[in-house]
Amino acid sequence: MPYLELGCRALLTTVLAVALAGKIRPAAFTAFAASLAPIRGIPAPARRPLASAIVLAEATAVVLLWTPGTVRAGYLLGALLLTVFTATLAVSRWQGAAVRCRCFGYDAGPVRSSHIIRNLGLVAVAVTGLVSASPAATAEPLLPVAAGALAGLLVTRWDDMAFALSK
DSSP: HHHHHHHHHHHHHHHHHEEEEEEEEHHHHHHHHHHHTSTTTTOOOHHHHHHHHHHHHHHHHHHHSSTOOOOHHHHHHHHHHOOOOOOHHHHHHHOOOOOOOOOOOOOOOOHHHHHHHHHHHHHHHHHHHHHHHHOOOOOHHHHHHHHHHHHHHHHHHHHHHHHHHHO
């Protein structure tokens, strides 16, 4: 189980770190905050503070995932974030809102079913990591961490892969 858990941790960390890195530049952050406008229930004055909270939560999850004694909390926070993102995207899409995916800092176009599927997969990774995390487990980390990080990078290029496979 330690290999599975380390792979999940590396994948989730990579996805959250790329998302964080893509949003912290001032122009990208402003665009991310503005992308919240079509989501019902988020008033204009709350967009920037909410965007800041999301960025802070992503950073916190990354730190928790690699701090001894807080790994489970990192998985819980990651799963919670991804669940809220997924539900928000699904409801917004169902309501016909023109929400654009700025998950990784760039404009990946309108939210599609593939974004929701991607996020559900990431929730499953977070839950799998949570249930397989053991404080006493040790393992040679190189292979599962590298595999998880590679999988995480592929997830961050989800739209590119979906486009390439659709042709």
